[in-house]
Amino acid sequence: MTAKNILMLVGDYVEDYEVMVPFQALQMVGHVVHAVCPDKVAGQSVRTAIHDFEGDQTYSEKPGHNFVLNYDFAKVRADHYQGLLIPGGRAPEYLRLNDQVLELVRAFAKADKPIAAVCHGAQLLAAAGVLEGRECSAYPACAPEVRLAGGEYVDIAVDHAHIQGNLVTAPAWPAHPIWLAGFLTLLGTKISL
Numbered sequence: 001m002t003a004k005n006i007l008m009l010v011g012d013y014v015e016d017y018e019v020m021v022p023f024q025a026l027q028m029v030g031h032v033v034h035a036v037c038p039d040k041v042a043g044q045s046v047r048t049a050i051h052d053f054e055g056d057q058t059y060s061e062k063p064g065h066n067f068v069l070n071y072d073f074a075k076v077r078a079d080h081y082q083g084l085l086i087p088g089g090r091a092p093e094y095l096r097l098n099d100q101v102l103e104l105v106r107a108f109a110k111a112d113k114p115i116a117a118v119c120h121g122a123q124l125l126a127a128a129g130v131l132e133g134r135e136c137s138a139y140p141a142c143a144p145e146v147r148l149a150g151g152e153y154v155d156i157a158v159d160h161a162h163i164q165g166n167l168v169t170a171p172a173w174p175a176h177p178i179w180l181a182g183f184l185t186l187l188g189t190k191i192s193l
Contacts, residue, residue: 015089088119
């Protein structure tokens, strides 16, 4: 397998499982993952939050870990990467206010490179204007944003994922097995034992 370079866009209070699991799993199969955050450099960290589903009207939120970044945001160039991964949590709600982040998302979409977004990651896709005419799953609270951005919200079980073209999306971290498998398929990753 040829290793791919994957860009992961994160920020403070990114969902813990949605950053930790993909970061480790993609490296485990041989890919290079650059986890970056605007205005931060390699070695600095972002705080994470653990979102859980405990029977309330929405998810609960608990303190997570400090996630250490491994690359400088200022050095990122979209043409260096073959895929983009956008975790959810609270980070996308303010990352979408950063023009450089939005330009990166647009560059991946324009180049038709694989994009994986989970949970509130759809907020970045919507703000970047890349959902027009596209199908997209997300945490249900993001459905209005998907629709307002011209996308079709796909309502699926929390442990399922949806693939359309270069885009694989899912409602939340319980979908990791299917969502990450879909992203690996889009990347052309072949795993053999």
